Amino acid sequence: MKIASLVVRVSPEHIDTLKTALVEIPGVEVHGANIEQGRVIVTVEDGEGYAMTDSVLAVNMVRHVLSVTLAYEYTDEGLENEIEHPEPIPGLPLQAADGVGSAQDKEA
Template identity: 55%
Template sequence: MRIASLLVRAQPEHVPALELSLPAIPGVEVHRTDIASGTLILTVEDGEGYAVSDSIVAVNLAQHVMAATLVYEHNDETLEPETVNSNEVA
């Protein structure tokens, strides 16, 4: 699972429209808006058929978005442990 949190900036008059339109992007959920400051806080989670990175790009390209800043990213996919060669000297 991959998840990211974004801080999105827009003109205050466009915040309500973005609050309605951004969740149409796969994996996007709006958690908080502040119309006065023109900010939205949202999360993006990966899912079947799309990646977090694709959804972040879509948020950046959404109409009325001035900026989208990555605040947090988490990836819980485990890596395969490295095998240690018994012939290696420590």
């Protein structure tokens, strides 16, 4: 699964047109808008037959879009291969490598 949150800037007079166009893009969902500031908050999620990145690009290409800012991105790809307890880095004290201990512990 891949998901992203975007802030889309648009001239206030085009917000309704933009929102209508955005929901036609696969995986795009509109969550809110600030009409005075010309901002629309959307999420984009991948799905069967389309990639999140393609949908993000499509958002950028919609008429009246002034800018798109990526606010958040998440993917769970590769998490099944994550190491629960990574090996310590050679030469680095164990306290620093595993995140245990404080600065005072290291000075003592």
